[in-house]
């Protein structure tokens with residue numbers, strides 16, 4: 001047996017797997033891992049079946065089928081006024097996770113630094129580590145999850161190669177404002193730093209707010225990979241289909257990684273999404289209202305418990321402050337909540353390099369049926 005030296009010493013079992021297992025063991029209502037428990041749109045399932053029966057079961061083109069890339073370009077124009085070239089700027093990937101991995105490996109070299117805003121989604125740092133680079137973690141405000149751009153500026157060095165942003169944000173739901181986008185553009189203007197914008201919750205925005213996609217900001221777009229996922233928009237996280245939009249030169253490098261990572265993405269689903277996007281474009285326009293109704297109802301119910309819900313501008317997660325219920329650190333609190341009260345949440349500390357001292361927040365996913373949320377509330381009301 002050769003000596004095995006892990007390349008990812010910090011990686012263990014993800015908190016999502018740990019908490020889902022604990023939820024199953026204790027028969028808890030699982031509001032932990034972020035996935036909907038309601039069905040995929042009928043049209044999408046029918047289109048998937050039709051694609052398989054029509055024989056679209058062999059390798060797709062490496063970059064994605066033209067009909068889907070054209071539908072994504074049409075969506076970028078409709079939603080963000082962005083002219084995107086389907087041929088040279090869009091690549092269909094196996095989920096946003098693959099797109100993030102490819103983008104990092106396309107531009108980040110050993111010894112580089114990558115700025116990550118904490119709390120951050122868990123797939124960012126392993127991709128950076130595998131590229132031989134170093135993640136430089138900048139904390140967001142522990143209550144509002146706003147970015148301190150001066151702190152970001154102070155973290156930039158000649159080695160900084162990439163900055164990763166995520167709006168609407170997982171786990172907080174915070175969204176970048178136009179002012180944030182201007183600050184970011186100003187910060188990057190005289191630098192050689194690329195941008196990776198994780199926009200998987202782009203259509204889940206509330207209260208009439210505007211999603212500040214990087215696609216709306218030409219100066220930023222010129223140096224960016226914009227990543228999204230159909231899993232979040234069409235309630236099918238298990239299908240793992242996403243895409244990256246980037247200028248031609250960046251897309252060319254991105255595709256070199258994609259080509260030898262997966263080569264191409266599940267062909268029948270690409271046909272199904274191409275049909276869905278062109279035949280039912282209103283689906284993504286209605287998604288905000290669909291989730292806002294869930295957020296409002298869940299939030300109202302939480303106000304009747306001892307948990308304090310924070311504001312949620314976008315995404316499908318509700319942060320709650322549990323400090324009036326318990327002084328346990330968050331990982332212990334969510335385990336206690338699962339075992340003793342039968343509701344599973346996700347702690348925030350695994351999303352940080354250095355969790356803020358004394359933070360007492362947990363994340364609940366409200367992408368669930370009313371019955372699931374009601375069952376959770378019934379239990380949380382007893383805290």
Ligand SMILES: Cc1ncc(COP(=O)(O)O)c(C=O)c1O
Nearest residue numbers: 095096097121170200229231242
């Ligand atoms: C912020 C964020 N980025 C990326 C992903 C991964 O998306 P996908 O399932 O399409 O790989 C998720 C999934 O939860 C996420 O929350």
